[in-house]
């Protein structure tokens with residue numbers, strides 16, 4: 001069994017920044033990732049842009065230089081993460097998923113299995129469905145298949161940088177499992193010429209509505225709130241979506257709940273104060289207090305994502321609050337289990353409203369590195385032009 005001082009689970013941006021900090025502190029570390037590095041960005045739609053400026057999502061002091069001084073796209077950022085891994089020669093054990101974690105007097109043993117993808121995205125959802133079918137013996141192949149061969153690692157400490165967008169937040173209506181229904185935008189081109197109903201009112205739903213309109217889909221948005229959440233929508237998306245709704249290019253049913261998804265459409269019903277009947281769009285109708293079915297060739301349920309709590313539970317990390325956030329000490333990021341630390345969006349549990357991002361997680365890395373190394377460790381080296389105030 002390989003032996004390390006620290007095992008980092010997850011190789012998203014914050015896990016990678018953690019690995020560089022521990023390398024700088026000469027701490028012997030193993031990093032284990034269920035998919036490719038940055039696998040969470042791997043399932044975003046092509047060309048998705050970060051809202052943060054590049055310098056705020058740059059990690060380990062390595063400048064993130066983007067064409068035309070713009071915001072980084074998913075592709076820019078994945079290229080950048082590969083570059084960071086190569087620059088520091090990080091040894092990331094990719095396509096290995098941590099499936100077991102036990103504690104004894106010498107620390108922890110992490111047990112892994114070979115894995116085909118990261119924890120999140122469509123493939124993770126399909127995996128969950130397969131596991132469920134296996135357990136119930138409904139997959140037609142009998143008892144659970146033999147688990148794939150894995151590895152065991154002995155580590156003295158663990159950093160959980162596992163993220164928090166592992167499974168879609170289900171709407172919980174009949175028809176959610178139909179083949180033309182998805183919780184992920186994916187490749188916009190596939191929706192050309194399709195009638196698409198998008199459920200959700202936050203950035204991901206609004207961004208998808210605008211992009212799909214531009215690829216030639218007939219888009220209708222359905223949301224529970226009576227108004228667009230103007231102060232929560234990215235400032236460059238808001239005027240666009242408002243204009244498209246006003247001009248009747250995108251339909252909006254506000255103040256409605258989804259009751260059922262059928263082969264042909266989405267059944268919606270007004271909530272208190274709401275009414276069906278699109279406020280705009282090619283299929284605008286008189287507003288009504290009745291249950292109606294909106295025709296749809298495809299349905300996107302963009303209602304957010306939940307964290308998989310299994311690793312926390314296995315290790316005995318307490319989860320608290322409505323969002324099931326792990327309990328940890330702010331100064332060190334160490335959880336209630338001595339030797340287990342948590343970093344990045346993993347600290348937020350299943351955030352109802354995202355408050356933890358890459359840009360405010362760098363400090364987690366600084367605190368953990370200090371706690372483990374026993375001294376300050378340079379995490380984000382000085383910016384290239386810092387100190388220019390003298391000129």
Ligand SMILES: Cc1cc2nc3c(=O)[nH]c(=O)nc-3n(C[C@H](O)[C@H](O)[C@H](O)COP(=O)(O)OP(=O)(O)OC[C@H]3O[C@@H](n4cnc5c(N)ncnc54)[C@H](O)[C@@H]3O)c2cc1C
Pocket residue numbers: 009010011012013014015032033034035036037038039040041044048049050051052057096097098099117118119120161162163164165311343344345346356357358359360361
């Ligand atoms: C569309 C979109 C735009 C965003 N834009 C911004 C932005 O502009 N600025 C910003 O700061 N943030 C942004 N975010 C949020 C944030 O960037 C991402 O969520 C980011 O990926 C978080 O980094 P992380 O390292 O904490 O976790 P992740 O990147 O999610 O990494 C966690 C990793 O852990 C792995 N993992 C989990 N469980 C296991 C296991 N059991 N075994 C092995 N590996 C495991 C996963 O496969 C994954 O690769 C955005 C999010 C979305 C969805």
